[in-house]
Amino acid sequence: MIRNKIYIAWDIGGAHLKRCIIDWRKHSCSIFLCELWKNNCLQEIINKTNKTYGKKREVLNIVTMSGEMSDIYNSRLDGVNKILKVFKSYSNTKIYTKRKGLIFLKERNIKSDIASSNWHVTAEYLKKYINNGMIIDLGSTTTDFILIKNKNIINKRFDDFSGLKNQELVYSGVLRTPIFWITKSVKIRGQLLSIIPENFSTFADILIILNVIPKSYYYSSTADGKGKTKIDSLKRLSRSFGFDYKPDKRLLLYKAAYLIYTHFIKDTTNTINNHLKKNYSKHKDVMIIGAGIGENLVAKICKSCKFRYLSLAQLLKIKVNKSRINPIHITPAYLLARMSQEIDE
Numbered sequence: 001m002i003r004n005k006i007y008i009a010w011d012i013g014g015a016h017l018k019r020c021i022i023d024w025r026k027h028s029c030s031i032f033l034c035e036l037w038k039n040n041c042l043q044e045i046i047n048k049t050n051k052t053y054g055k056k057r058e059v060l061n062i063v064t065m066s067g068e069m070s071d072i073y074n075s076r077l078d079g080v081n082k083i084l085k086v087f088k089s090y091s092n093t094k095i096y097t098k099r100k101g102l103i104f105l106k107e108r109n110i111k112s113d114i115a116s117s118n119w120h121v122t123a124e125y126l127k128k129y130i131n132n133g134m135i136i137d138l139g140s141t142t143t144d145f146i147l148i149k150n151k152n153i154i155n156k157r158f159d160d161f162s163g164l165k166n167q168e169l170v171y172s173g174v175l176r177t178p179i180f181w182i183t184k185s186v187k188i189r190g191q192l193l194s195i196i197p198e199n200f201s202t203f204a205d206i207l208i209i210l211n212v213i214p215k216s217y218y219y220s221s222t223a224d225g226k227g228k229t230k231i232d233s234l235k236r237l238s239r240s241f242g243f244d245y246k247p248d249k250r251l252l253l254y255k256a257a258y259l260i261y262t263h264f265i266k267d268t269t270n271t272i273n274n275h276l277k278k279n280y281s282k283h284k285d286v287m288i289i290g291a292g293i294g295e296n297l298v299a300k301i302c303k304s305c306k307f308r309y310l311s312l313a314q315l316l317k318i319k320v321n322k323s324r325i326n327p328i329h330i331t332p333a334y335l336l337a338r339m340s341q342e343i344d345e
Contacts, residue, residue, distance in 0.1 A: 005344065006053045009062045009337035010046070011118050011330060012083055014070040015176060015220065016140060017045060018330040021053065022337040029325050029334065031219050037072040043086050050090060061093040062102065062340045064118040064332055069160065076115050084108070096121050096336060098158070102343065116160050118332040119144040119169070123153045125335040126289070129315055133287040134275060137331055138268075138294030140175035140220050144168070145271065147279055154279060167271055172264070174213065174294035175204040175220040179240055179260055182267070186259040193241055193256060199223050200240040203264060205233035209257045216323060217293055269301050284308070289315055291331040 003024055011018040017034035020027060034041040046061075053059050068079025084105060087093045093105040097113040098120045108114065122135060123146045135146035145168045147154045156166045163169030172181065180197045187193070201223050207213045208230055218228045224239075226232055231245075234253050238245040241256065272288070280286045290298035291312040302309035312328045313320045320326035327334035 005058045005060055006056060007060050007062065007337045007340050008049060008053065009333040009340065010064070011333040011336070012042065012063065012065040012067045013118075013141070014067040017042060018333045019045075019049065020327070020330055020333040020337045021049075022341055023053075023056075027327065027334065027337070029327055029330050031325050031330060033219060033221060035221065036067050036070045042083070046086055047089075059090070059092065060340060061087055061090050062096070062336050063087065063093065063105075064096040064121050064336055065114065066116045066118050068115050080114050084114075094340065102340065116163075119146060119157070119163075120153075121332040121336050121339070122146055122291070123148070123155065125339055126315070127151050127153055130287060130289070132280060132285050133289055134272070135289040135291060135312075136272070136298045138290070138292040138298055139173050140293055141171070141173040141177065143170045143172055143268065143271075143292075143294075145170070145275055147275060149279065167274060170268075170271060172267070173203070174207060174292075174297065175202060175218065177203045178223075179203060179206065179237070182260055183263040186256050188252065188255050188259070195240050196242060198240075201233070201236035203260075205236050206257045206260050206264075208233040209237065209254065210261055212261070212297070213293070214323060216325075217329075219293075219325075265297065265301060268297070269305060272301065272305075272307070291328055293329045295328050 007022040009020045015035050017032040019030045032045055050059055065083055068076045068083060070079060073079035073082060087105060094102045095105055095108060095114055096102055096117050098117050099113050122137060126135060127148050130148045131151055133148045137144040155168050157163035157168040160169060178199045179201050180195045185192050185194045204218050204220060208218060215228055222228060223236055235245040237253050238249060276283050276286060287308045287310060288302050289310055289312055295311055299309060312331060318327055320328055
């Protein structure tokens with residue numbers, strides 16, 4: 001019986017570890033800063049979680065990942081093997097594969113089917129809820145464009161290479177993306193301000209300066225390892241333009257931040273329009289579903305463009321606390337836990 005089991009779903013990225021725990025009908029969502037290239041926090045968090053919840057009832061770990069691409073590993077296959085090795089002590093572990101869905105860890109044999117499969121969890125679970133739709137998971141580092149047509153997944157993406165090629169994976173997110181990736185310069189009062197191509201500031205700083213996201217959403221590490229206040233973000237943004245922050249530069253920095261923000265919005269809007277034109281004959285029939293830590297940006301784009309829009313919370317009829325990390329922010333992990341529970345029902 002599912003009342004006797006606790007489902008712990010893990011979405012293991014290179015920089016963040018996302019965890020969803022479903023205990024009967026209650027869910028708990030967490031994001032941990034866990035930069036695989038720096039330390040062994042992955043093993044520590046997984047062991048601690050299993051020890052805590054294993055005292056209560058039987059635990060089922062369910063795993064998906066994208067962290068295998070971290071440069072700490074010799075190859076993606078090496079990354080998959082070493083990440084899954086963390087679960088060797090937990091025999092009751094399932095992994096998500098694109099072709100076979102959930103299989104037990106001991107049954108795995110198609111290793112390439114495991115790598116970068118977290119987006120496919122979302123596609124596979126939500127296709128039954130959507131006739132024609134585009135799920136946009138705007139995360140900290142990347143944006144996934146998941147395409148559903150006649151309740152079928154029509155993405156050409158099978159791995160990161162094909163995802164990038166078809167703009168179904170865009171390496172642009174709301175927290176970790178350096179601002180020089182978004183635009184090389186901004187023009188203010190006829191003056192062109194060049195952005196230094198060093199990782200001095202990120203898009204999270206832009207969103208903090210403009211009050212687009214609360215500080216509680218800034219779960220990534222900062223470019224300089226310092227604080228996450230608005231002043232800290234202004235200092236980092238100043239550094240990207242080649243000067244030190246001073247109060248008399250504040251207005252200039254706000255204008256620059258807004259222009260960088262509009263570049264990001266424009267680029268994301270263009271990608272949405274490209275997918276609509278290429279994959280759907282009637283745009284009005286397409287529902288856009290927003291997910292990820294940047295879901296509110298997706299909602300703003302849809303409102304501006306008059307696209308049909310639903311958040312993941314609305315689609316699945318789940319209550320969320322918008323001031324805290326919730327299922328919208330860890331969509332693959334949350335859906336993986338639900339998927340596993342529903343299989344056992």
